[in-house]
Amino acid sequence: MALIVQKYGGTSVGSVERIQAVADRIIKNRENGHQIVVVVSAMSGETNKLIGLANEINERPAAREMDVLVSTGEQVTIALLSMALHAKGIPAKSYTGTQIKMLTDNAHGKARIMDIQCSNMQKDLEEGNVIVVAGFQGVDECGNITTLGRGGSDTTAVAMAAALKADECQIYTDVDGVYTTDPRIEPKARRLERITFEEMLEMASLGSKVLQIRSVEFAGKYNVPLRVLSSFEESEGAGTLITTEENEMEQAVISGIAFNKDEAQLTISGVPDKPGVASDILGSVTEANIEVDMIVQNVGEDGTTDFTFTVHRNDYDTALELLTRTGETLGAKNVRGDNSIVKISLVGVGMRSHAGIASTMFAALAKEGINILMISTSEIKISVVVAEKYLELGVRTLHSAFGLENDGNLVNL
Ligand code: ADP
Ligand code: ASP
Ligand code: MG
Numbered sequence: 001m002a003l004i005v006q007k008y009g010g011t012s013v014g015s016v017e018r019i020q021a022v023a024d025r026i027i028k029n030r031e032n033g034h035q036i037v038v039v040v041s042a043m044s045g046e047t048n049k050l051i052g053l054a055n056e057i058n059e060r061p062a063a064r065e066m067d068v069l070v071s072t073g074e075q076v077t078i079a080l081l082s083m084a085l086h087a088k089g090i091p092a093k094s095y096t097g098t099q100i101k102m103l104t105d106n107a108h109g110k111a112r113i114m115d116i117q118c119s120n121m122q123k124d125l126e127e128g129n130v131i132v133v134a135g136f137q138g139v140d141e142c143g144n145i146t147t148l149g150r151g152g153s154d155t156t157a158v159a160m161a162a163a164l165k166a167d168e169c170q171i172y173t174d175v176d177g178v179y180t181t182d183p184r185i186e187p188k189a190r191r192l193e194r195i196t197f198e199e200m201l202e203m204a205s206l207g208s209k210v211l212q213i214r215s216v217e218f219a220g221k222y223n224v225p226l227r228v229l230s231s232f233e234e235s236e237g238a239g240t241l242i243t244t245e246e247n248e249m250e251q252a253v254i255s256g257i258a259f260n261k262d263e264a265q266l267t268i269s270g271v272p273d274k275p276g277v278a279s280d281i282l283g284s285v286t287e288a289n290i291e292v293d294m295i296v297q298n299v300g301e302d303g304t305t306d307f308t309f310t311v312h313r314n315d316y317d318t319a320l321e322l323l324t325r326t327g328e329t330l331g332a333k334n335v336r337g338d339n340s341i342v343k344i345s346l347v348g349v350g351m352r353s354h355a356g357i358a359s360t361m362f363a364a365l366a367k368e369g370i371n372i373l374m375i376s377t378s379e380i381k382i383s384v385v386v387a388e389k390y391l392e393l394g395v396r397t398l399h400s401a402f403g404l405e406n407d408g409n410l411v412n413l
Contacts, residue, residue, distance in 0.1 A: 002167040003035045003125070007135065007157035010044035011174045012231035013077050022172075022231060023084040026130055030090065037121070037131045037164060039157040040081055042073025047136075047150075063108035067137075067147045071097070074134035074153070082132050092130040095121070097137035097145070102156065104138035104146045111138055111146035112214075113155065116163040133160060154215035162222035169219065169226050170239075171211065176230035177240035178203070178210055180404040181257040185395050188405040192255065194241045199255045199347050202381050206345040207260030216242065253350035253357065254402045257395055260343045263293070264316035265373065265385060266323050269306040270333025273299050280330060281307050284322040290315040294343075294376045294385065304333070308374060310385065313339055341373060342391045345383040346398060358382050364401035370394055 006029070008022050026036050041047075050070050054061040061069075078094035085092035100121065104111035121131050135153025138146045148155050154171055161169035178200065179189040195203075197220035204213040210228060219226040219242060229239035268281055282292060293310045300306065311319045316339045327335040351357050358375075361382055365372060370393065374385035386394055399405065 001033050001035060003037070003164060004029065005037045005039065005157050005161040005164065005166045005169045007039040007153055007169070007171045008041065008231055009153065009171075009173045010041045010046070012172050013040050013081065014044040016080075018231075019077070019080050019084050022081060023088055023090075025172075025231065025236075026085065027088060027090055030130065035125050037125070037133065037160055037166070038081065039133045039135045039153055039160060040074060040077040041135050041153040042070075043077055046073040046076070064144060067108045067145050071134070071137040071145050071147055074136055078132045078134045082130075085130055085132075090130060091128055092132055093124050094132040094134070096134045097156075098139040098143070100133060102138035102159070104140055104148070106140040106142070106144065106146065108144075108146055110149045111140070113138060113148070113159045113218075116159060118163050121164070148214070149212065151209060151212035152214075154212040155218060158215045158218045158222075158224050158226065161224045161226075162218065167225070169224050171215075171226065171228045172231035172236075173210065173228065174230065174232060175210065175228075176233060176237055177228050178208075178242075178256070180255070181395055181399055182208065182210075182259070185259070185392055186257075186399050188396075188399065190405055192240050193238065194243045195255055196349055197242055197244060198380060199349055200242050202345070202347045203256050203258045206258035206347065206381065206383065207262075207343065208256070208258045211242075252348055252404075253354050254346050254348040254404065255350075256347050257398055257404070258345045258347060259391060259395055260345075261388070261391065262313045263310050263341050263343050263385065264313045264319070264337065264339035265308060265310050265341050266316075266319055266335070266337040267306065267308040268323055268327050268330075268332050268335045269304075271305045271307065271327075271330050273303050273305040277305055277330075278307065281323070281326060282309070284326055285309075285311070285319050288318060288322060290319050290322075294374050294383070296374050310341075310343070310374065340388040341385050342388050342394075343383050343385050344391070344394045344398065345381050346402070347381045349380050351380050351382075360401060361398060364397050365394060368393055368397050370397070 082092040082094040101117040103115040135156040177191040183189040201216045226242040229236045295309045298306045320337045370390045372384045
């Protein structure tokens with residue numbers, strides 16, 4: 001008998017019919033002799049609806065109250081799913097984050113899980129219950145409700161699987177696995193049988209929202225076998241297994257293409273170059289808690305610096321205002337920004353042993369007339385910033401240039 005944690009995302013529980021289909025799937029797994037713990041998200045659209053209500057009432061709602069509000073979406077689903085199981089004759093018990101003591105720090109809206117108390121749940125499982133847990137939410141030491149950030153139910157599921165030492169954590173969603181890129185952008189994208197934790201972590205942090213970043217971090221750290229599957233198919237198939245690199249003999253040079261539309265770029269140019277200039281430029285932006293992602297600095301022949309960096313698009317207006325003031329103080333020639341840019345990234349552990357990936361990437365983009373605005377690389381990824389209008393063309397061009405629609409780029413590690 002295996003212990004399996006299954007997570008069902010918003011679209012998978014988006015209607016009464018979908019909740020009943022989830023109940024049927026759980027029953028089928030239970031009939032195969034498995035103990036099941038289920039983590040669910042709010043029904044699709046509910047979290048956004050709650051955030052909309054808050055913003056209608058108050059432009060800057062308190063983070064604590066926001067968590068009290070948005071955590072209610074998941075509470076609805078756990079009750080409905082438990083009722084659906086009861087109606088089909090299966091014992092089930094629902095739990096909120098507070099009830100299972102999903103202890104987190106007190107960073108409202110982006111809390112981190114610190115501990116989970118599983119003793120009650122072990123007893124319920126032994127008595128034959130299906131456990132239904134509200135994803136995305138926790139409780140801090142003082143009893144305040146917290147939430148884990150958008151997409152956080154993935155992390156709840158992995159944390160539950162780690163705490164219960166489950167045999168597998170299965171993330172059920174509206175696609176049947178992790179693809180070479182978002183199949184909504186490139187219909188020729190191919191499902192991957194496997195992907196390493198390291199690559200999945202890069203894909204997630206570079207914009208692939210199929211798994212929340214922290215869930216992948218957690219799974220890697222606690223060695224939780226993690227699988228992405230479809231809840232929409234009668235027979236779910238094998239999905240994608242997130243695995244450790246040691247198990248791999250053969251690897252693709254490029255495993256996937258991620259993209260991020262939440263980017264904006266700012267440039268300050270003609271700043272007299274001297275030690276400390278970078279810290280002077282970024283000082284007010286970082287003090288305002290704005291996260292800076294890519295940075296390019298360049299010193300011209302006239303001895304002045306041009307400095308470009310990217311921030312989250314939500315922070316664009318504030319960052320531009322702050323940089324304009326900095327520009328006046330530093331005597332810069334010009335400050336400008338662009339909030340219609342995107343970042344496209346190639347990810348693959350095979351890149352470590354293969355040169356020439358960057359030049360193939362740049363040549364493929366150039367052939368389509370796509371101008372590269374910024375570049376950044378690490379051991380297993382290359383990212384470029386391009387104008388937003390080139391997102392689809394850029395992703396599809398690279399997908400085909402690296403033969404991702406078939407197994408074209410396999411190499412021995
Ligand atoms: P859920 O509500 O189940 O958590 P999400 O919307 O968070 O589902 O994640 C699933 C979506 O992730 C898919 O519908 C797909 O559009 C998107 N996605 C982005 N990148 C990828 C990728 N590389 N592979 C598969 N899906 C991806
Ligand atoms: N309901 C939350 C969200 O929409 C958490 C989740 O779905 O994972 O972000
Ligand atoms: Mg999700």
